[in-house]
Amino acid sequence: MEPLTLDEKIRILTESARYDVSCSSSGSSRSNRKGGIGNAAASGICHSWSADGRCVSLLKILLTNHCIYDCAYCLNRRSNDIRRVALTPDEVAELTINFYRRNYIEGLFLSTGVVRTPDYTMELLIETVRKLREEHRFNGYIHLKLVPGADPLLVERAGRLVDRVSINLELPTRESLALLAPDKSREAILLPMRQVSGLITARRDEGRRAPPFVPAGQSTQVIIGASPESDLRIMTISEQLYQRMGLKRVYYSAYVPVTGDTRLPALNSLPLLLREHRLYQADWLLRFYGFTAYELLEADAPNLDPELDPKTGWALRHRQLFPVEVNRAEYEVLLRVPGIGVRSAKRIVRSRRVQRLRLEELARLGVVMKRARYFLTADGMTSGEADLSSERLKALLLPEKKKRSGPEQLSLFPTNDSDLSALTGEL
Amino acid sequence: MAIWRYDGSFTGFLTLCAALLSQGEEPEEIISAEPLQNDLFRTIISVASDENRGEKMLAAIASRISPDSCRLLWQAFLSEAPGVELLLWRYLSFGRTTGVKCDRFLAxxxxGPVHRLANSVGQEAHRLMGIIRFQETAGGQWYALVEPAYQVLELIAPHFAARCSDMNWLIHDRRRSLAVAWNKQEWRLTRFDAQGVPPLSADEKAWSTIWRGYFAAIAIPERANLRLQQQHLPHRFRKYLTELEKPPRR
Known part of the structure; x- marks a missing residue:
């Protein structure tokens, strides 16, 4: 084979890296040092959007796509016949700095296939970020993948250098992992996750002047649709990861068939992308709206409704709790009204201290009245239609049929959500 | 009531507000440019910009309403929206009756409209922090060309000053013929009329080619969604984005 140019190598290693969803650059406020380059913006910053509509914030690339493992869902699995390439730590560092100076990117998200042993691979990753931090004096955002099975000492060293670490759960359950990724054990994944979680907690107790340890926390990714777990199963797992491990994010990745493996289902992509979208909505409800997995889903209806967003679905099942009076209801109660989000709930709480809110004011505060009107009163007034039957109400709340036909991916965020900082790198 | 006129600067606007307050006047309109035609029936009162008076006004806003209000007014002012001056004047008048509680009256x-304007300006600034593209010039400096919807250069300068402190950079707002420039010590807003991009360094083309290749490869073809991309990246930004420019002909 002819040797590849740097451009070609980068292209191959990018194509191998793109199935990792995370692109977040938020949550760290590392500052620049004298004579250094870069800092991290706590809000995160998106630098571009690729043709699949996803935000480009970090240089997302693999150090190498050589891999000793043979995970059925993965493009880089040992048995797949693809061109194998590797970059040196120096090449990656150089590339990062040059992209960063041109403001193409917010930082680096470095991952890799596993070569020789987990420890050897982890050392290569660490060497790359060490070069960036120490030789190039780079203070921008770095997200580093942890290699399952790497020595705890290496995990700790990595955490001291970077802003975020992640280790992918890959599949929701032990059984699915055993079936599709026989080389990886659930323990090898959970162990470093638990270790990092403990070190983050310990760092918090050391006070503000102690050196940082993954200031932007850790995240993980679950592939959905490659194995048979229900949405309820997935949401309870996420819930535990948030509560017990203190994870910042769980990413859901609709399975894209990159192999013809017979252990995997055929792709029926539209429903799967919609399912992914609903899982993200439910995930938001767990993290910012005070819902629990068992409120959103029940054992006898374990999957999210494709027609309605999970919050509206919940409200329709609990009509006895509505309508709520916006001038009196607690913040936590306001958050549960369809059409009221974190931002508008905060605005309501802030402005009702100085003025009684009527229906016309609510729209000005950013409440989506099209949905919210059926679930609230303002100064005792409703916009009527309070006695609708649940069936009729559901019909009214269904999104209008799109004129355009054919499969398309739903936007993860409503178009009218005007706050960009909230979107930044959230996916 | 009269038409009040100032020089278009924020200091000028603050001076004008101070004048209105001291004379107990209510403006019919506040303008910064020469009126299109002389209006025989209305008087135009011009107020000259006064650094000292402007600063006193700002200090008064900070103490009578809140320091956050000063930032809010400035940010909304940078929108250059038609009629923004009168809007800000009404906010100030209202703020005088409510004091510190003013910003709770979001509805x-x-x-409300002042907050919305300031938000839009803040969003534009935030977006620009991501989509500005520096090019390395032959002289080793870094040049970026933009045409933002609002006058946000002063809002983004501190960000790049902190982040790219070891680079000599210049961000050029072509629409307003303005630039902010950083010389590794301080940043400054200046008039800037240069046309065209300066000569670039030898490496620049190679790096932009690599970036374009990266950008094409990062998208998952099975998930192609140009509408979603369009939604995030409207056309007005695209012509300055290295990754979306048409590649140069060989």
Whole structure:
């Protein structure tokens, strides 16, 4: 084979890296040092959007796509016949700095296939970020993948250098992992996750002047649709990861068939992308709206409704709790009204201290009245239609049929959500 | 009531507000440019910009309403929206009656619109922090060309000053013929009329080619969604984005 140019190598290693969803650059406020380059913006910053509509914030690339493992869902699995390439730590560092100076990117998200042993691979990753931090004096955002099975000492060293670490759960359950990724054990994944979680907690107790340890926390990714777990199963797992491990994010990745493996289902992509979208909505409800997995889903209806967003679905099942009076209801109660989000709930709480809110004011505060009107009163007034039957109400709340036909991916965020900082790198 | 006129600067606007307050006047209109035609029936009162008076006004806003209000007014002012001056004047008048509570009246017509304008300006600034593209010039400096919807250069300068402190950079707002420039010590807003991009360094083309290749490869073809991309990246930004420019002909 002819040797590849740097451009070609980068292209191959990018194509191998793109199935990792995370692109977040938020949550760290590392500052620049004298004579250094870069800092991290706590809000995160998106630098571009690729043709699949996803935000480009970090240089997302693999150090190498050589891999000793043979995970059925993965493009880089040992048995797949693809061109194998590797970059040196120096090449990656150089590339990062040059992209960063041109403001193409917010930082680096470095991952890799596993070569020789987990420890050897982890050392290569660490060497790359060490070069960036120490030789190039780079203070921008770095997200580093942890290699399952790497020595705890290496995990700790990595955490001291970077802003975020992640280790992918890959599949929701032990059984699915055993079936599709026989080389990886659930323990090898959970162990470093638990270790990092403990070190983050310990760092918090050391006070503000102690050196940082993954200031932007850790995240993980679950592939959905490659194995048979229900949405309820997935949401309870996420819930535990948030509560017990203190994870910042769980990413859901609709399975894209990159192999013809017979252990995997055929792709029926539209429903799967919609399912992914609903899982993200439910995930938001767990993290910012005070819902629990068992409120959103029940054992006898374990999957999210494709027609309605999970919050509206919940409200329709609990009509006895509505309508709520916006001038009196607690913040936590306001958050549960369809059409009221974190931002508008905060605005309501802030402005009702100085003025009684009527229906016309609510729209000005950013409440989506099209949905919210059926679930609230303002100064005792409703916009009527309070006695609708649940069936009729559901019909009214269904999104209008799109004129355009054919499969398309739903936007993860409503178009009218005007706050960009909230979107930044959230996916 | 009269038409009041100032020089278009924020200091000028603050001076004008101070004048209105001291004379107990209510403006019919506040303008910064020469009126299109002389209006025989209305008087135009011009107020000259006064650094000292402007600063006193700002200090008064900070103490009578809140320091956050000063930032809010400035940010909304940078929108250059038609009629923004009168909007800000109404906010100030309302703020004089409410004091520090002013910004809780988010649903009030004197307050809400100012917050919305300031938000839009803040969003534009935030977006620009991501989509500005520096090019390395032959002289080793870094040049970026933009045409933002609002006058946000002063809002983004501190960000790049902190982040790219070891680079000599210049961000050029072509629409307004303005630039902010950083010389590794301080940043400064200046008039800037240069046309065209300066000569670039030898490496620049190679790096932009690599970036374009990266950008094409990062998208998952099975998930192609140009509408979603369009939604995030409207056309007005695209012509300055290295990754979306048409590649140069060989």
């Amino acid at each position: 009030h017509p004197a307050v």
